[in-house]
Amino acid sequence: MAKVLISDKLSPAAVEIFRQRGVTADAKPGLSKAELAAIIGDYDGLAIRSATKVTADVLRAAKRLKVVGRAGIGVDNVDIPAATAAGIIVMNTPFGNSITTAEHAIALLMALARDIPAANASTHAGKWEKNRFMGVEVNAKVLGIIGCGNIGAIVADRAKGLKMRVLAYDPYLSPERAADLGVEKVELNELFARADFISIHTPLTPETRNIISAEALGKMKKGARLINCARGGLVDERAVKAALDSGHLAGAAFDVFEEEPATASPLFGNEKFIATPHLGASTSEAQENVALQVAEQISDYLLTGAIVNALNMPSISADEAKKVGPWISLAQNVGAFAGQLTETSIAAVDIIYEGSVAALNTRALTQAALCGLLKPALSEVNMVNAPLVAKERGIRVSEVRRDQEGAYEGYIKLAVTTPEMQRSIAGTVFSDGRPRMIQVKEINMEAEFAPHMLYVTNEDKPGFIGRLGTLLGNAGVNIANFNLGRSARGADAIALVQVDDAVPLPVLQEIRTLPAVKQARALAF
Numbered sequence: 446m447a448k449v450l451i452s453d454k455l456s457p458a459a460v461e462i463f464r465q466r467g468v469t470a471d472a473k474p475g476l477s478k479a480e481l482a483a484i485i486g487d488y489d490g491l492a493i494r495s496a497t498k499v500t501a502d503v504l505r506a507a508k509r510l511k512v513v514g515r516a517g518i519g520v521d522n523v524d525i526p527a528a529t530a531a532g533i534i535v536m537n538t539p540f541g542n543s544i545t546t547a548e549h550a551i552a553l554l555m556a557l558a559r560d561i562p563a564a565n566a567s568t569h570a571g572k573w574e575k576n577r578f579m580g581v582e583v584n585a586k587v588l589g590i591i592g593c594g595n596i597g598a599i600v601a602d603r604a605k606g607l608k609m610r611v612l613a614y615d616p617y618l619s620p621e622r623a624a625d626l627g628v629e630k631v632e633l634n635e636l637f638a639r640a641d642f643i644s645i646h647t648p649l650t651p652e653t654r655n656i657i658s659a660e661a662l663g664k665m666k667k668g669a670r671l672i673n674c675a676r677g678g679l680v681d682e683r684a685v686k687a688a689l690d691s692g693h694l695a696g697a698a699f700d701v702f703e704e705e706p707a708t709a710s711p712l713f714g715n716e717k718f719i720a721t722p723h724l725g726a727s728t729s730e731a732q733e734n735v736a737l738q739v740a741e742q743i744s745d746y747l748l749t750g751a752i753v754n755a756l757n758m759p760s761i762s763a764d765e766a767k768k769v770g771p772w773i774s775l776a777q778n779v780g781a782f783a784g785q786l787t788e789t790s791i792a793a794v795d796i797i798y799e800g801s802v803a804a805l806n807t808r809a810l811t812q813a814a815l816c817g818l819l820k821p822a823l824s825e826v827n828m829v830n831a832p833l834v835a836k837e838r839g840i841r842v843s844e845v846r847r848d849q850e851g852a853y854e855g856y857i858k859l860a861v862t863t864p865e866m867q868r869s870i871a872g873t874v875f876s877d878g879r880p881r882m883i884q885v886k887e888i889n890m891e892a893e894f895a896p897h898m899l900y901v902t903n904e905d906k907p908g909f910i911g912r913l914g915t916l917l918g919n920a921g922v923n924i925a926n927f928n929l930g931r932s933a934r935g936a937d938a939i940a941l942v943q944v945d946d947a948v949p950l951p952v953l954q955e956i957r958t959l960p961a962v963k964q965a966r967a968l969a970f
Contacts, residue, residue, distance in 0.1 A: 447747040449490035452476050452497040455516060455736040459492065462740040468747060470740075482506040490514065490743045493522070501527040512536060512746050514739040517726060518825070520756060529757045536742050536754050539830055540595060541735035542726035547599035549725045550644050550674040551607075553698035557642070557670045558583050560696075562719050581641075584608045589640030591656065592647030592675065593618045593628065594823070594837055600644055601628050612636050615647075615838070617822060619790055620864075622839025630790075637664040642672065649676035650824045659684035662693065670696045674725045677703040686711045689718060700725050759809040759828035769805050775880035776810040776857055777828075778894045778970050779872045780817025782882070783861045785968050786868060786900065787818075793841040793862040794818065800855035802874075803846035811844055814859055856883060885939050890930030892941045898968040899942040899953075904961040905931045912959055913940065920952045937963075 449463055451472040463470035468490075476484075478498060485491065485507045492514045493499065499513055504527050513523055515537040528535050556562060559580035567574050588604045590597045593613040601611045605627055613628040614636045623630040633656075636643070643665065647653050657671065657680040665671075671694060673680050682703060688694040689712075698719035702710055705723060712718045726732070745751040752758055759773060796814055798807050815831035826834050835842055849855070858871035871884035882892045886902075899917075903909055910929070917924060926943035948956075948967045956965040 447489045448487065449492055449743055449747070450485065450488040451492045452481060453492075453494035453516075455492060455494070455739075456733050458733065459516075459736040459740040462737060463744060466744040466748060468744050478503065485510060489747055492516065492739055492743060495519065495522055497522060499523040499528070504528055504531050504533065507531070507533070512743055514538075514743040516732075516735040516739040517542065525757055534746065534752060534758045535756045536739070536746075536752075537756060538735040538738040538742070539754060539825065541738050542728075542731035543595050543599055545728045545731035546674055546725035547596050547603060548728075549700060549721070550596075550600050550646070550672055551603050553672050553674065553700065553719060553721070554583065554588075554604075554642055554644065554670075556719055557672070557696045557698050563716055583642070585610065586641040587612060587639050589614070589631075589636040589643045590628070591615075591633070591636065591643065591645045593623075593626065594646065594834065596675075597644075597646035598626055598837065600646060601626050609642075612640060616788065616790055617819065617838040617840070619792055619839030622837070625839070633661075634664055637661060638666060640666070640669060642670045644672040645675045645679050647675060647679065648824045649678045650822065652822065654678050655681045657681060657685070659687070662688045665694070667693055668695045670694065670698075672698050674700040677701040677705060677707075683711045686715060686718075689715050754827075754830060756827045759812050769809060771874045771878045771880060772802055772805060772810055772855075772857070773813045775872045775874055776813040776859075777817035778880055779857055779859050779870050779882070780814035781820065781970060782817075782870050782885075782894075782968065783859055783868060784818040784821040786964075786966060787861055787863060789863045789865060791818075791838070791840050791861055791863055793843070794835070795843045795860045795862070796845070797858040797860075798844065798846045798855075799851070799858070800849035800853065802855035802857060803848070807844055807846060810857065811842065814857070815842065818859075818861065853883065858884070882941070885930065885941070886937075888930040888932050888937070888939050890928055890939060890941065892928035893926070893943070894970040895925065895943040896970060897944050897947050898970070899940070899944055899948050899956075900964075900966045900968050901940040901942070901956065901962060902964045903938050903940065903959075904963070905933075905935050905938040906961045909938075909959070909961050910940070913942075913956065916955060916959070917942070917944070917948075917952070920949070920955075922946065922948055922952060 446469055448469045454474045460470050482503050489509050490512045494516050501524050510533050512534045518539050520537055523535055525535050560578045564578040586609050588609045589612045591614050593615040604611050611628040612631045614633045618630055662684055685697050696717045700721045742753045812828045812831050815835050816826055816828045819826045853873045856871055856873040860869040872882045874880050923945040925945055928941040931938035953967055
């Protein structure tokens with residue numbers, strides 16, 4: 446019989462689900478790291494929340510462990526690379542607390558509008574400062590939502606119920622999805638200029654870190670109010686303090702901070718600032734939901750092999766893994782290639798599976814391709830939830846499977862359509878099991894995927910390769926491999942350069958100034 450250890454406090458209903466499914470569950474919250482390592486070897490599954498630290502040391506002791514299930518979204522407390530190396534699946538429950546987090550954002554919005562925390566403290570102090578607390582109505586006000594995924598869409602729905610007008614900035618939000626949600630899709634600067642309230646619901650990525658900077662705050666209309674229930678690090682807290690002190694911002698309310706636990710912040714003590722201690726998911730309903738979901742997911746995997754909401758494994762059976770594995774790697778890399786070159790919303794993704802690969806589990810391959818495509822902008826995307834994330838953003842996804850027609854025994858071709866253009870990338874798996882690109886934007890070229898690559902599109906002109914190589918050499922960037930392709934003599938050309946280390950931004954900017962260069966991007970795989 447399968448055995449699961451529950452090492453954090455979960456709802457008793459989760460234990461009951463395990464029991465009903467025929468899985469032995471031992472609830473032992475509060476274990477020290479040493480105590481956990483001493484007993485983890487007896488268990489097939491581990492159910493946790495945020496307190497348990499699943500380190501490499503713990504995983505080395507987990508000789509039987511097959512799955513770690515996190516009741517909640519964040520898995521910062523799990524060493525996912527170590528789990529992957531050990532063949533242990535890591536699952537989370539990404540949507541169990543979406544409503545709760547969205548409701549908390551609305552609660553903070555209302556608290557800001559009517560200055561409720563300060564009015565409450567004043568009244569408790571025996572004061573009756575009725576004239577001091579002059580609020581604003583939210584009716585007919587403009588709410589700007591940054592990041593209109595699952596939680597952002599719920600916030601938009603609730604705000605519309607309050608008769609607010611809703612703007613949304615999300616590069617992956619299609620016009621059709623925006624219309625379905627009843628929101629107006631805008632660029633970020635327009636959102637800043639028009640919104641009375643701004644609520645952030647985007648993941649923390651290198652691109653979104655400090656998306657609310659001093660410069661961004663300066664673009665907001667005077668008297669705007671800012672809410673962050675997403676992630677610390679999305680906002681420059683010192684810049685927000687300056688905007689509050691100057692009166693440019695009328696108020697701000699944060700549930701998350703760059704450093705947590707947040708025992709100190711530049712914003713603390715400011716009467717225009719409302720703070721809560723990361724309560725977005727803290728309702729009895731949300732905690733019950735994620736506990737039940739993680740129990741169901743762990744049970745399903747241990748009893749049937751079904752994989753749901755995994756962060757390091759697509760939905761495939763053990764029998765398929767060996768054959769499908771190299772193609773999954775190819776699909777994810779092909780998607781990542783396109784995703785790193787796409788800066789606007791995606792309308793459609795079309796994937797062609799030709800030849801031998803068409804007979805495999807293409808659903809898992811499509812999940813991998815979508816994961817690679819969306820992950821550069823949405824770090825919390827994984828191979829399991831990628832189709833749902835694409836659907837939420839109104840991205841049409843199609844698959845075509847067909848018999849071998851060309852020279853390759855099998856290949857995958859992915860085409861991404863945006864409002865401005867279409868870009869396609871194709872790849873195959875050679876007999877050595879290593880994925881390779883074979884075509885970019887209909888230009889034939891063969892190249893391996895590498896940790897650090899430089900992608901350059903240019904006009905096919907004499908001397909370009911020499912200028913590019915000289916520039917990289919002078920900058921100390923070592924070239925490991927150089928791959929070229931062109932559509933025709935003197936027409937569009939592509940250079941894919943494998944380098945030993947990431948190309949520094951100043952060097953990349955210098956490459957973009959070279960004659961004939963149309964685009965230059967640093968890629969990572």
